[in-house]
Amino acid sequence: MPRVEFREDRCKGCSLCISVCPKKIILLREDVLNCKGFHPAGVDEMDKCIGCAFCAVICPDSVIEVEK
Ligand code: SF4
Numbered sequence: 001m002p003r004v005e006f007r008e009d010r011c012k013g014c015s016l017c018i019s020v021c022p023k024k025i026i027l028l029r030e031d032v033l034n035c036k037g038f039h040p041a042g043v044d045e046m047d048k049c050i051g052c053a054f055c056a057v058i059c060p061d062s063v064i065e066v067e068k
């Protein structure tokens with residue numbers, strides 16, 4: 001199963017990764033504030049991830065790493 005890791009302190013909550021995920025499993029974690037004061041992105045249902053890495057490619061801040 002693919003794994004998606006977020007370096008959440010780098011995330012600025014721009015939601016680009018959310019917009020490209022074909023499985024719609026990325027969300028902004030409203031319960032978390034990172035060191036920049038943003039709600040960082042995270043994956044909700046990792047078992048639905050297909051490892052396409054669209055999220056990692058589009059992220060402007062290299063927050064996301066996808067392991068297959
Ligand atoms: S690797 Fe693909 S399916 Fe998995 S979270 Fe990223 S965009 Fe969504």
Ligand code: SF4
Binds near residue numbers: 010016
């Ligand atoms: S694209 Fe990158 S910076 Fe933007 S919300 Fe997603 S992880 Fe955060």
